[in-house]
Amino acid sequence: MGAVSARPDPPPAVLDVAGLSVRTGDHALVEDVSFHLGAGERVGLIGESGSGKSLTALAIMGLLPDELSASGHIRLREVERDLLSASETERSTLRGDRLGMVFQEPMTALNPLMRVGAQVAEVLRIHGAVSGREAATDRARDLLAAVELPDPERIARRYPHQLSGGQRQRVMLAMALANGPDLLICDEPTTALDVTVQAQMLKLIDDGVAARDSALLFISHDLAVVATVCDRILVMYGGRIVEAGPTRALLTRPRHPYTEGLMAASDLEAVDAAGRLPTIAGSVPPDGRFPDGCVFRNRCPRGDDACQAWPGWTGEQHDGVACWYPSGSGREAGRG
Amino acid sequence: MLVQLARRTAILLASLVVASILVFWFMWVLPGDPAQVALGTGATEEAVAEMQARFGTDRPVPVQYLDWVTGLPQLDFGQSYVTGAAIGPLIIDRLLVSLWLIGAGMLVALVIAVPLGTLSAVHHRRPLGTALAGVSQVGIAIPNFLAGILLIGLVSVSWQLLPAGGWVPPDQDVVQFLRRLLLPALSLGVIEGAVLARYVRSTVLNVLREDFLRTARAKGLTPGRALVRHGLRNAAVPVVTVLGLQLAVLLVGAVVVERVFVVPGLGSLLLDGVANRDLLLVQGVVMVLVVAVLLLNYLVDVLYTVLDPRLRATA
Structure with a gap:
């Protein structure tokens, strides 16, 4: 990305991802992804399933499945070594301590044979945040109380199957925030929850990161959810970041046709002449077999011959677009 | 949990009653009156009737x-006809x-x-895993x-390291x-281990x-520690099921x-009983084997609820 050099001096980033690619064999699932997060900053990563959002998160955590390999650079504040070249042992000392993560599926993310209090206490004890079993139990109960679980004393003694999805996800959040991480990654944390408890969960995430001044990387396909939580948004498609910008600007003046499509598809008031809700034509190609050049060109209303080459990045790293014909540039009028 | 335990126990008792009826019935329908067998074909009718009265086989x-x-609960299996x-x-x-x-x-x-199953699961994409899986395949065969x-x-015979058979009780000479004990235990256990290793491998792979x-x-655990702390107990649940079933196979x-090692156990007793047409003895041994299998299954069920809190439903 050419924009890196044009970037003005930013405050020291908590997380700096540069040229991240994730591959299976010779096939790229995530390609040349670069972004950074400052302390306390909330950044949304949006895109359809298969766009590479979760792989990006797992690469940062160091939890990619064995058959996938990551290349590029991932730097965490105050860590000398590039995370991608660090050993498994070094990375595991960062996970759960400086990096916390909440996964999408609360029903399977907790160990079914262990009381939830003990699972929260474990993350404290692994990193030596407290000494002794009792202190860990007490602190775990406080953490469960902090995510507004009623009667934390009783909940701590419960097994995961005795809790609702929303309660389990709060337990996950309590675990992820337990050691006050520099970065919290939430991968579709509310997707599996009832709409009624989604808002509560978002508020807890919001409060949790605010209290610890943690940076937040919030992954979702839901624009409305991201808009309520995040200061900035990164739009991913086909394993690449196709647009980035401040939340309000990006949602009011999307530049990439894919972002426009996402916006149109989430507007439930709008219907076309036939009375149908707008959709993005086509679907994400199976197995991540995206076209060369611009990954979106086979579904893009503006696609033409120029799009057979990757358009490159225009603008700042955190405010730009990768498109030959971005909206508002005057060029989209001349589409082929 | 108590309700479940009571229900399981009731099922066990009912199974025991049914099993005892079946075992008794099988022996009873076998041709050949015990008294006749004991006295030989040349016996008079009076002698046979007297023998039947002694055995009690003249009763309904x-x-x-x-x-x-x-008599069974007091371990009274009767007197041998032979x-x-x-x-x-x-x-x-025995x-x-x-x-x-x-x-x-x-x-x-x-x-x-x-260890074999866990290692071959952890290394399943590498040569070691394939080699271990191959070893267990040979063992099963x-x-x-x-x-x-x-x-x-x-x-x-070749190395002359251990006796080829026989038995010395542990309280006599450890x-x-x-x-x-070593050789028969190995020939029983090595094969069983190969079978079991495959189940361990597939459950660990799933976990x-x-x-x-x-x-x-x-949370910060390395893959190895995560498997030991969180994985193995979860893998134990399905393995225990197979273990229960395999124990029954082991009995057989x-x-x-x-027989091979001339060990005076229940199996030798059973085969002797069959050879001597000692029906009541055979009946007793078969009943003990059946009770053992039923009891094992019961214990496996109880062990489940200890291992997995999800099965402790209070219904």
């Missing part, structure tokens, strides 16, 4: 059944020997299966009597006891794909292995 069948079955000796103490004696053998066999099996014969040929294992790593395997 339900009475005979009740007489037999009510030798006249009490069957109960004989069975207990059962103890078999339990040593089966216990040692199971121990060997577990010691082989858990060998019947345990053949393993016994091979072990005798190699260890006892060293001799262990020397004689490795679980989300909660990824969570454990996200012991019958054969005892």
